[in-house]
Every structure is written in structure tokens, then in C-alpha cells.
Amino acid sequence: MERTFIAFVLAFLLAGANCLAAESGTVDPINGKPCYKCHRSKVSGPNIHPALADNQCEPCHATTGGDHKMKLGLYNVKDRSAKLCWECHDSLVGQKSVHPIITEEGCLGCHAPHSSTLGKLLKATPPVLCFRCHEQSLVDEKETQKATNFRDGTQSLHFVHAGKNGIPCLTCHDQHASSQLHLLRTKGTNGKEAVTITYTATDKGGNCTVSCHDPLGYERK
Numbered sequence: 267m268e269r270t271f272i273a274f275v276l277a278f279l280l281a282g283a284n285c286l287a288a289e290s291g292t293v294d295p296i297n298g299k300p301c302y303k304c305h306r307s308k309v310s311g312p313n314i315h316p317a318l319a320d321n322q323c324e325p326c327h328a329t330t331g332g333d334h335k336m337k338l339g340l341y342n343v344k345d346r347s348a349k350l351c352w353e354c355h356d357s358l359v360g361q362k363s364v365h366p367i368i369t370e371e372g373c374l375g376c377h378a379p380h381s382s383t384l385g386k387l388l389k390a391t392p393p394v395l396c397f398r399c400h401e402q403s404l405v406d407e408k409e410t411q412k413a414t415n416f417r418d419g420t421q422s423l424h425f426v427h428a429g430k431n432g433i434p435c436l437t438c439h440d441q442h443a444s445s446q447l448h449l450l451r452t453k454g455t456n457g458k459e460a461v462t463i464t465y466t467a468t469d470k471g472g473n474c475t476v477s478c479h480d481p482l483g484y485e486r487k
């Protein structure tokens with residue numbers, strides 16, 4: 267009899283603990299409800315940002331000050347710049363080149379903060395992602411005097427590499443930052459094999475020592 271009672275109490279406590287576990291995450295102090303229950307789209311999708319583990323919102327959102335449904339914007343994100351993200355991710359400041367959009371606007375031009383159907387929380391995959399902000403003429407124009415600085419005379423070397431030969435942007439560029447100019451990686455991959463790049467800029471062009479071909483330079487006209 268006594269044992270059944272203890273088992274009953276235990277089951278009750280465990281169920282209670284389970285309930286509490288299901289209610290994990292940041293809670294709205296006004297109505298006592300977890301935020302995610304009203305904002306389910308933020309915690310669903312094939313790829314959820316680990317920052318929202320256990321349905322936490324507080325790392326990035328304010329959650330005090332009154333009723334946010336009366337005063338829209340009250341619980342808005344604390345900061346839309348890269349600083350928010352650099353609270354947990356390594357800061358890129360100090361690298362020789364940093365993707366200017368990161369210092370200008372932050373990370374949200376390319377990443378969703380909560381979840382995404384794409385890997386790495388991306389809003390689109392390269393090169394489509396890149397052409398949200400950069401002109402397609404960068405790789406489309408065979409001859410140019412302005413579509414790109416990566417040209418020899420007027421021959422676009424972006425066309426030669428990324429256009430005609432379909433070499434991915436990220437074989438040469440790092441999406442975030444690099445110890446070389448123009449976001450040029452020191453190490454990359456063309457999908458099949460490792461690629462190394464040593465780049466130096468010259469007055470009107472640049473020199474590349476790469477694992478893909480003999481050292482070559484280009485000079486703009």
C-alpha cells in the first residue's frame with residue numbers, strides 16, 4: 267500500500283518535471299507564457315539556430331518593460347548589428363579584409379537569425395546569395411572596363427573563372443573575412459581538391475600564386 271503511494275507520488279513528480287521541461291525557454295513576464303508558443307515559426311524548420319536551444323530568446327531579445335502587444339517593438343532584438351552575433355561568435359575585426367557588409371549592416375543580409383530551410387541558416391546559397399547584392403555582370407561580361415577589377419586588360423577574369431569555368435565564388439573568396447586583401451582565401455577547395463592561394467596586389471592589378479596553375483598576374487586597362 268505504502269509502496270504504491272510512493273510510486274504514485276514519484277510518477278506525479280516526474281510528470282510535473284516533464285511538464286516543466288516542456289515549458290522550457292524564455293517566458294513572457296506579462297502572461298506567463300513561453301514566447302515560442304505564440305511565435306512558433308521562430309523555433310520550427312529543418313535548421314534551428316543553436317542559440318535558440320531550449321527555446322531561449324533572451325540572448326538576443328529584451329523581455330521586460332511592459333506588454334509588448336500594446337507597445338509593439340518593446341521586445342525587439344537588442345541590436346541588429348554584428349555585435350549581437352559576436353557575443354557568441356568570434357569577432358572578425360582585425361582581419362586584413364572583412365566583408366564590408368558585415369561592418370556596415372551585420373550578418374542578416376545572408377543569415378536568418380532563428381531558423382532556415384537551408385543549411386548554415388542561409389537565406390540563399392551562393393552564388394545566388396552573392397547576386398542579391400552584387401551585379402551579375404561581374405561574371406557575365408567577357409570584356410569589360412568596369413564590371414570588375416579582376417581583369418587583364420579588358421578581359422574579365424571573373425568571367426574566365428566563375429563564369430565560363432564555373433569555379434565557385436567560395437573557392438577564392440571567404441564569405442566573412444581573410445588575412446589577404448579582397449576576402450581572398452589562403453586555403454580553399456574547388457569541390458574536388460584543396461586549393462592554396464597567395465595573393466599580392468599591384469598598382470593596376472595583382473599576382474596570384476595558386477595550386478591550380480603557374481603563378482600569373484593581371485593588369486587592368
Ligand code: HEC
Binds near residue numbers: 297329
Ligand atoms: C500570448 C502570445 C505571445 C507571447 C507569449 C509573446 N508574444 Fe511576441 N507577439 C505576439 C503578437 C500577437 C505580436 C504582434 C503580431 C506579430 O508581430 O506577430 C507579437 C510581436 C512580437 C515581436 C515583433 C514586434 C514588432 O515590432 O513587430 C517580437 C520581437 C516579439 N513579439 C517577441 C516576443 C518575445 C521575446 C516574447 C517572450 C518574452 C514574446 N514575444 C511573447 C504574441 C506573443
Ligand code: HEC
Binds near residue numbers: 309317326346
Ligand atoms: C541569436 C539571436 C536571436 C535569438 C536567440 C532570438 N531572436 Fe528573434 N530576432 C533576432 C533578430 C536579429 C531579429 C531581427 C530580424 C530582422 O530584422 O531581420 C529578430 C526578430 C524577431 C521577431 C520579429 C519578426 C521577424 O522575424 O523579424 C520576432 C517575433 C522574434 N524575433 C521572436 C523570437 C522569439 C520568440 C525567440 C525565442 C524563441 C527569438 N526571437 C530568439 C535574433 C534572435
Ligand code: HEC
Binds near residue numbers: 317325326355377386
Ligand atoms: C547566445 C549565443 C549565440 C548568439 C548571440 C548567436 N549565435 Fe549563432 N550559434 C550559436 C551556437 C552555440 C552555434 C553552434 C556552434 C557553432 O556553429 O558555432 C551557432 C551557430 C551558428 C551558425 C551555423 C549554423 C549551422 O547550421 O552550422 C550560424 C550561421 C550562426 N550561428 C549565425 C549567427 C548570427 C547571424 C547571429 C546574430 C544574429 C548569431 N549567430 C548569434 C550561438 C549563438
Ligand code: HEC
Binds near residue numbers: 352
Ligand atoms: C555575405 C554573406 C554572409 C554574411 C554577411 C555573413 N555570413 Fe556567415 N556564412 C555565409 C556563408 C555562405 C556560409 C557557409 C559557408 C560554407 O558553406 O562553407 C556562412 C557560414 C557561417 C557559419 C558556419 C561556420 C562557417 O564559418 O562556415 C557561421 C557560424 C556564420 N556564418 C556566422 C556569421 C556571422 C556571426 C556573421 C556576421 C558577423 C555572418 N556569418 C555574416 C555567408 C555570410
Ligand code: HEC
Binds near residue numbers: 364
Ligand atoms: C547583403 C549584401 C551582400 C551579399 C549577399 C554579398 N555581398 Fe559581397 N559586398 C557587399 C558590399 C556592400 C560590399 C562593398 C561594396 C562592393 O565592393 O561592392 C561587398 C564587397 C565584396 C567583395 C570585395 C571585398 C574587398 O575587400 O575588395 C567581395 C570579394 C565580395 N563582396 C564577395 C561576395 C561573395 C563571394 C558573396 C556571396 C557568398 C557576397 N559578396 C555576398 C555586400 C554583399
Ligand code: HEC
Binds near residue numbers: 414
Ligand atoms: C579565381 C578566383 C576567384 C573566383 C572564383 C571569384 N573571384 Fe571575385 N575576385 C577575385 C580577385 C583576385 C579579386 C580582386 C580583384 C582586384 O581588385 O584586383 C576579386 C574581386 C571581387 C569583388 C570586388 C569587386 C571586383 O569585381 O573587383 C567582388 C564583389 C567579387 N570578387 C565577387 C565574386 C563573386 C560573387 C564570385 C562568384 C560568382 C567570385 N568573386 C569569384 C578572385 C575570384
